[in-house]
Amino acid sequence: MACDFLSSVTDREFFKRLVAKSERGRLPLIGQWELTCRCNLHCIHCYTDVYNHPQYFPKELQTEEVLRILGELHKGGCLWLTLTGGEIFMRKDFFQIYKVAKDKGFLITLFTNGSLITEEVSDFLKENPPFSVEISLHATSKEIFEKVTQGEGSFQKVLRAINLLLERNLHLVLKVTGLTVNRDEILKIRAFVKGLGNVSFKFGEEIRNRLDGSEDVFEYQLSEKELREIEEKDPQMLREKEIQLREAETYQCESGFFNFHIDAYGMLQLCSGNRMKGYDLRKGSFHDGFYNHLPHFPCRFPKKEFMFKKNGFIPIKAVSSTP
Amino acid sequence: MFRLTDIFEKNGRIPWRRVEEEAILVDQDEGDLLKLTPVGAAIWEALDGSRTVQELITHIEQNFEAEPKRVKHDVLSFLKKLRREGLIEPKHFAGAEKGE
Incomplete structure (x- = not known):
């Protein structure tokens, strides 16, 4: 027995070691699970909002189904799990699901609009801390924020959530998708986030078509030129963009090797951006879906570089076969 | 330094999980991925705020073949390292006295 029980490992070493142990060079380490399409807000650019109607809710996975699949993911070796929506806190059983996932040792990231995070919710999260909480902050002004969310009073609620999580020292990421309606807000949001101290910032450039395939959402898409103009005003954003472009030249999509996505109806897919084909986890096991089916699913964008073609921005298509 | 009657627990802000016989800890503040050996993972798992340092030592003695x-020595060194890195917190801590 040696006393060197603890050592740092780089991500690369870690993945390499795990892959060496894995079945057929694949390991479902990183999952994103869209637990619901229900949401209390109706963001103008949201791709899941088309299924945010009562007629679709009964088709979503029930508690027992979610817990069963969660057990299968854990058994399969999944380590990082992102729970997203819709709005995750719209599920009445969310805390039950979260607690089970947490007890199983998943490193959980929560994607939320933040508006339902009350003192009680933030106390619960403090007790059961996630890896991080990511909240969309669409603007620093109430008017523009609520133009995006179409939810009266949502701005104040989200600001409250940010404060509650910061008071509890939880790891917070604030993110924004560049849209025609908030283009003048991006740098203000970045400055606001910087002022908060230990909070990360993410800038999203892509808008996806809605899950029913409709493309009306692209009226809010900023052009590549407009995006570059924003980034050029902030040296750090510009640097990040350049790094992103450089990495995109050699980056290989890992969906189906280490990553996977599950939608609100239990369909296992390659990723959130590719729902062309799915494996029904209500009818089969996660292991069967991941190892025997996912590798054969079509991938329209096998390499990330397709997202950043020099001649212009190419939005990712995410057409869902469900519900 | 600590007493054998001290009780420590995991820092609740550190996400972790078992990966086969080892364990992975994520130190978000440092951005580090930390790996625990099987023995380290067994100690980590047992750091649930219910065992004294002495009970942790006994727990490892019972589960691994090694000279007591x-x-x-190794458990105490490991605990000191975890404490220094902020990965564990005292639940019942008697004070700055030597553990041996």
């Missing part, structure tokens, strides 16, 4: 003196 060595186990005690």
Whole structure:
């Protein structure tokens, strides 16, 4: 027995070691699970909002189904799990699901609009801390924020959530998708986030078509030129963009090797951006879906570089076969 | 330094999980991925705020083949390292006295 029980490992070493142990060079380490399409807000650019109607809710996975699949993911070796929506806190059983996932040792990231995070919710999260909480902050002004969310009073609620999580020292990421309606807000949001101290910032450039395939959402898409103009005003954003472009030249999509996505109806897919084909986890096991089916699913964008073609921005298509 | 009657627990802000016989800890503040050996993982798992340092040592002695003196030394060294890195927190801590 040696006393060197603890050592740092780089991500690369870690993945390499795990892959060496894995079945057929694949390991479902990183999952994103869209637990619901229900949401209390109706963001103008949201791709899941088309299924945010009562007629679709009964088709979503029930508690027992979610817990069963969660057990299968854990058994399969999944380590990082992102729970997203819709709005995750719209599920009445969310805390039950979260607690089970947490007890199983998943490193959980929560994607939320933040508006339902009350003192009680933030106390619960403090007790059961996630890896991080990511909240969309669409603007620093109430008017523009609520133009995006179409939810009266949502701005104040989200600001409250940010404060509650910061008071509890939880790891917070604030993110924004560049849209025609908030283009003048991006740098203000970045400055606001910087002022908060230990909070990360993410800038999203892509808008996806809605899950029913409709493309009306692209009226809010900023052009590549407009995006570059924003980034050029902030040296750090510009640097990040350049790094992103450089990495995109050699980056290989890992969906189906280490990553996977599950939608609100239990369909296992390659990723959130590719729902062309799915494996029904209500009818089969996660292991069967991941190892025997996912590798054969079509991938329209096998390499990330397709997202950043020099001649212009190419939005990712995410057409869902469900519900 | 700590007493054998001290009780420590995991820092609740550190996400972790078992990966086969080892364990992975994520130090978000440092951005580090930390790996625990099987023995380290067994100690980590047992750091649930219910065992004294002495009970942790006994727990490892019972589950791994090693000389008791060595186990005690290694467990104490490991706990000191975890404490220094902020990965564990005292639940019942008597004070700055030597553990051996």
